[in-house]
Amino acid sequence: MTDFQTVYGAAPAGAWAAPGRVNLIGEHTDYNDGFVLPIALPHAARAEARRRDDGLLRLYSAQGDGAVTELRVDELTPGGVTGWAKYPAAVVWTLRQAGHPVGGADLYIDSDVPTGAGLSSSAALECAVVGAYDGLYGLGLDAAESALIAQRAENEFVGVPCGVMDQMASMCCAEGSALLLDTRDLGRRQVPLDLAGAGLRLLVIDTRVKHDLADGAYAELRAGCERAAALLSLTALRDLPLAGLDAALDRLPGELRPLVRHVVTEDDRVEQAVALLDAGDLAGLGPILTAGHASLRDDYRVSCPETDLAVATAVAAGALGARMTGGGFGGSVIALLAADRLDTVAAAVTTAFRDAGYAEPRTFAATPSAGARRVR
Ligand code: GAF
Numbered sequence: 001m002t003d004f005q006t007v008y009g010a011a012p013a014g015a016w017a018a019p020g021r022v023n024l025i026g027e028h029t030d031y032n033d034g035f036v037l038p039i040a041l042p043h044a045a046r047a048e049a050r051r052r053d054d055g056l057l058r059l060y061s062a063q064g065d066g067a068v069t070e071l072r073v074d075e076l077t078p079g080g081v082t083g084w085a086k087y088p089a090a091v092v093w094t095l096r097q098a099g100h101p102v103g104g105a106d107l108y109i110d111s112d113v114p115t116g117a118g119l120s121s122s123a124a125l126e127c128a129v130v131g132a133y134d135g136l137y138g139l140g141l142d143a144a145e146s147a148l149i150a151q152r153a154e155n156e157f158v159g160v161p162c163g164v165m166d167q168m169a170s171m172c173c174a175e176g177s178a179l180l181l182d183t184r185d186l187g188r189r190q191v192p193l194d195l196a197g198a199g200l201r202l203l204v205i206d207t208r209v210k211h212d213l214a215d216g217a218y219a220e221l222r223a224g225c226e227r228a229a230a231l232l233s234l235t236a237l238r239d240l241p242l243a244g245l246d247a248a249l250d251r252l253p254g255e256l257r258p259l260v261r262h263v264v265t266e267d268d269r270v271e272q273a274v275a276l277l278d279a280g281d282l283a284g285l286g287p288i289l290t291a292g293h294a295s296l297r298d299d300y301r302v303s304c305p306e307t308d309l310a311v312a313t314a315v316a317a318g319a320l321g322a323r324m325t326g327g328g329f330g331g332s333v334i335a336l337l338a339a340d341r342l343d344t345v346a347a348a349v350t351t352a353f354r355d356a357g358y359a360e361p362r363t364f365a366a367t368p369s370a371g372a373r374r375v376r
Pocket of ligand 1: 026027028029030031162163164165166326327
């Protein structure tokens, strides 16, 4: 087996892990200063690392082609690195841009977060590398500072204008809880989510439709929201209360109305979901998930035939509720269900996909897992 020692000829100084996520509710709200409610997945990116003092960044991925990518940290430029290596390179570039005195490193990356599945594999990788650099160079970053470095890496080096949810989820989620995050001030609370105790499971259905947030559609949606907020003289759509929605819609051009309706009702769904979880009514979350999907499908228009089929089939087969999770345009669906319906619902979706001529979906049950941490 190839390991750090075999690739680099010495032992790593340590290992840092950061998980992928699914978002329970609160989609496309994070770049509107709104609320999100993600959980961390058990799947994580892991970075074994050793500091180098010659300015070289060497990168190896256990999921890659066996080659070591070698970069000079002082020559890193946005757009200058392609493939998976751009994510660790982005973090090192961003740390230096932010004034942190960091140099080179040998990194051995191993991740089991499915890529292109809307499960935040890139945020997991970035957060693991932030953790490694924080440890190697003694930066003393706290979780929110680390997440903001990872988000800036994605925005400025990778070129995706994402919000902060995925990086905050990876850094700050805790086992057994969902993370209620206010993306305006990064205020957060761990909301206990004992699915097993309530006799429930959360099924993740990766539709295998690869999505790519860099393709421009996400940026357009974000720009549309910002234009609507400006037209309404608001700092962000988060500042539009549900009670004022209809009056505000009348003041907007037709093409922006559905975007605003989604964002404002979605923030309200987060609030409703948290109230139910606080009251111990986990099953009550189901209809909120399904309503969230309808809003993403009909108003925000980021679902696709495969995610719509997965949601409809899961609900018809007995799930309490289901929705696409993440940015959309493919990716994954989550379904909340009674524990004894897990296999039935997974099988129903698999059969429906086969009948529709779609690729076989990957299904697994997710438990709320730990956020980023040093593992060795
Ligand atoms: C992607 C983005 F990276 C997040 O910031 C968020 O906007 C999400 O899509 C939609 O809620 O995962």
